[in-house]
Amino acid sequence: MGEVSRGARALVVCPDIRGIRYDLDADSRLQEAEGLALAIGIVIADSFVLPVRDVKPNLLFGAGQVENIRIACEQNDAELVVVDGSLSPIQQRNLEDKLARKVIDRTGLILEIFGERAATAEGRLQVELAHLDYQQSRLVRSWTHLERQRGGFGFLGGPGETQIEADRRMIRQRMARLRKELEQVRKTRGLHRERRERAPWPVVALVGYTNAGKSTLFNRLTGADVMAEDLLFATLDPTMRAISLPGVEKAILSDTVGFISDLPTQLVAAFRATLEEVTAADLICHVRDISNPSSEAQKLQVLEVLGELGVIDGEGEDPKVPILEVWNKWDLLDAVQAEELAKVAEDDEGIIALSALTGAGVDGFLDRVGQMLTSRATVREFVLPSSDGKRIAWLHAHGDVLEEADAGESDGQSLRRFTVTLNPKELGQFQSL
Numbered sequence: 001m002g003e004v005s006r007g008a009r010a011l012v013v014c015p016d017i018r019g020i021r022y023d024l025d026a027d028s029r030l031q032e033a034e035g036l037a038l039a040i041g042i043v044i045a046d047s048f049v050l051p052v053r054d055v056k057p058n059l060l061f062g063a064g065q066v067e068n069i070r071i072a073c074e075q076n077d078a079e080l081v082v083v084d085g086s087l088s089p090i091q092q093r094n095l096e097d098k099l100a101r102k103v104i105d106r107t108g109l110i111l112e113i114f115g116e117r118a119a120t121a122e123g124r125l126q127v128e129l130a131h132l133d134y135q136q137s138r139l140v141r142s143w144t145h146l147e148r149q150r151g152g153f154g155f156l157g158g159p160g161e162t163q164i165e166a167d168r169r170m171i172r173q174r175m176a177r178l179r180k181e182l183e184q185v186r187k188t189r190g191l192h193r194e195r196r197e198r199a200p201w202p203v204v205a206l207v208g209y210t211n212a213g214k215s216t217l218f219n220r221l222t223g224a225d226v227m228a229e230d231l232l233f234a235t236l237d238p239t240m241r242a243i244s245l246p247g248v249e250k251a252i253l254s255d256t257v258g259f260i261s262d263l264p265t266q267l268v269a270a271f272r273a274t275l276e277e278v279t280a281a282d283l284i285c286h287v288r289d290i291s292n293p294s295s296e297a298q299k300l301q302v303l304e305v306l307g308e309l310g311v312i313d314g315e316g317e318d319p320k321v322p323i324l325e326v327w328n329k330w331d332l333l334d335a336v337q338a339e340e341l342a343k344v345a346e347d348d349e350g351i352i353a354l355s356a357l358t359g360a361g362v363d364g365f366l367d368r369v370g371q372m373l374t375s376r377a378t379v380r381e382f383v384l385p386s387s388d389g390k391r392i393a394w395l396h397a398h399g400d401v402l403e404e405a406d407a408g409e410s411d412g413q414s415l416r417r418f419t420v421t422l423n424p425k426e427l428g429q430f431q432s433l
């Protein structure tokens, strides 16, 4: 990886294509694109929105616009052009030719960031897989480009397709190997999860748009020191820590990768498995930067991803996992905004306002989380030795035992399996017996 070097001076260009319905307005998108560029240490020499009336299949922008970009590059001494959109391989190649500079699109940029951030084995494998997938699609469609890069003579002197075929085969093989390794890593993680399930503390997952303040809240609640910065995609790998809550002795809090609009499909696929842990949570806290003018659009984006993960079924249906909206960065609101929003939040059980930075409202948040966890019973399974009279009696006294069955033997002890509904508080009590 590493197509972009830190400290590179870049022009950030945000195409505003007529006829496309964007989630965010052009200025917000440009700002977000700048954030992405900064996240990987690019120096932004200049940035602007370019309205595009008709997309040119070979260039995206009109010829005059490309010339303007070139001039801007020269004036600003920029060696890189970031296009906040999706470029076809042909468009990318032609732009690079015309501008005599490196050009990178939104997907490429996000892949770079993820490549730099991934810290765990699983994260690294996921990102490399996504990157290869991206390259593979480029190979298929831009073979003429590669042929030319290679000086135009393949081994057979033919159209260079043999070389492309070889490249594609190599990428496919590498991807197959990565998938196997990933499977292995995930199996290990699955084992960890199983172990957690045997001591099944309730899990609270923090999700939200990138930069919403998930890690800041996570750190405040756990005393952990997860990287929380004004950087897009500061967090990539999920982190878990135990916390205690009013009425719940112990719960697991998990910090996750942030979402962004138009997350490259390759990355959505790659991170699906990690995010699927969210679907196994007992409560999802959707952390929102309520002070951000794009807050509403960001929320829709997050709900869309949660929908893809199967947490939300469809319009108006109850989510499979209860969701608490956390209106973060309350300290950044002006008095008028704060008053207006407070009215909405107070009337809605599903919303809590706070500032993860100052700590205001955090106690109320913990109370609410405790309440939500204790009000919701879920079905759990336990296998106990038949001789464990104390625990068995407790389950019958406190839980709703749906089923009790023989579960074989272990070390000469006969075992019984109990299917029981318990709320997280009862679960905590059972655990501490």
Ligand SMILES: Nc1nc2c(ncn2[C@@H]2O[C@H](COP(=O)(O)OP(=O)(O)OP(=O)(O)O)[C@@H](O)[C@H]2O)c(=O)[nH]1
Pocket (backbone or CB within 6 Å): 208, 209, 210, 211, 212, 213, 214, 215, 216, 217, 227, 228, 229, 230, 231, 232, 233, 234, 235, 236, 256, 257, 258, 259, 328, 329, 330, 331, 332, 354, 355, 356, 357, 358
């Ligand atoms: N003013 C203010 N800033 C906050 C608050 N919460 C977080 N921030 C700032 O917002 C920025 C992003 O915070 P993070 O906690 O890294 O956000 P995140 O959601 O974990 O972001 P990703 O890991 O990129 O998805 C940091 O600069 C925080 O200091 C808050 O309540 N008020």
Ligand SMILES: [Mg+2]
Pocket (backbone or CB within 6 Å): 214, 215, 216, 227, 228, 234, 235, 256
């Ligand atoms: Mg984070």
